[in-house]
């Protein structure tokens with residue numbers, strides 16, 4: 464294994480871990496299709512995708528009755544991975560029409576939360592949305608080609624990334640990445656991070672496809688995030704806090720210095736980085752630690768935890784999401800708990816009820832990744 468902080472190259476290999484662990488190709492294919500159908504077109508108890516007619520379509524946060532850039536950008540990533548151009552374009556239309564801000568200090572970003580009628584609930588952005596929008600837009604450009612605005616996907620992605628790193632240079636707001644340490648911020652106006660926002664495997668691709676003058680920044684951001692993840696995950700439990708300072712220590716100023724909903728994504732992200740760019744010692748160490756921590760815990764009793772592993776009384780809000788991310792993490796390890804996490808996820812149905820949005824987003828991502836269907840889509844001319 465290499466120590467991957469520099470010189471990353473795509474593996475081009477997309478394992479079907481379900482098949483490696485004994486499930487048949489046919490049943491895996493069916494599960495992916497079933498999950499997609501339940502989450503996009505299922506009954507009211509499982510779906511989170513809603514048609515808004517001429518306005519497009521949206522993913523609803525069913526627990527908060529709003530539409531979030533997080534979910535919209537996730538929906539676009541799912542759609543492009545599954546070659547669903549119609550769903551992709553309808554979600555992008557809704558997001559660009561209703562969420563994009565053209566004035567104020569956050570002009571150029573997307574309002575992180577909107578009401579179902581498209582009116583804004585907040586006028587601030589959440590950077591995890593922007594990074595997923597940009598990645599999904601590049602992949603759409605490569606799979607389907609660019610169209611007329613707003614379906615000129617690659618230009619939309621490049622413009623968005625330019626704002627993400629250059630805002631603030633002319634007293635026009637704040638960048639989403641700190642220009643000095645190249646770490647993504649929780650929100651643009653603060654100087655701390657959210658470990659679950661770190662997607663070095665995306666930044667490697669931004670370094671290939673962003674405007675030429677921005678590419679070196681993204682290369683450095685990938686390296687910075689690969690240094691940051693190991694220092695923000697606890698050395699024994701592997702647990703990351705929801706918010707963390709730039710030195711990796713938990714930021715509990717607003718009560719988010721513990722392992723809870725946001726944090727779940729760290730394991731999944733490390734799994735995908737290992738899949739796309741190759742596994743390093745640190746990927747495997749963190750995931751082995753996390754999977755060992757959860758090995759003796761029942762999903763019915765998942766809690767909020769300090770990153771040292773002390774449980775709070777409070778139960779996990781999204782246990783299905785946690786099962787999904789701990790399974791996706793198995794892409795980064797062949798450790799003793801890798802298979803049992805995949806088996807547990809396989810035997811877990813999609814979440815039903817009001818809190819299903821976040822769980823089911825993580826569920827479909829994990830289903831895609833573990834079946835070899837969460838891929839880098841290169842520009843056609845450089846394929847092969």
Ligand SMILES: O[C@@H]1[C@@H](O)[C@H](O[C@@H]2CO[C@@H](O[C@@H]3CO[C@@H](O[C@@H]4CO[C@@H](O)[C@H](O)[C@H]4O)[C@H](O)[C@H]3O)[C@H](O)[C@H]2O)OC[C@H]1O
Pocket residue numbers: 524526527531533575585586587588589590591592650724725780820821
């Ligand atoms: O004035 C600003 C506020 O605008 C600013 O708002 C923050 C914007 O980012 C928000 O984070 C998103 C929502 O939470 C995370 O995922 C949730 C995980 O738990 C699930 O239950 C839930 O369904 C998920 O949506 C997302 O990853 C983020 O995109 C944050 O919550 C807002 O506070 O805050 C600073 C103020 O100065």
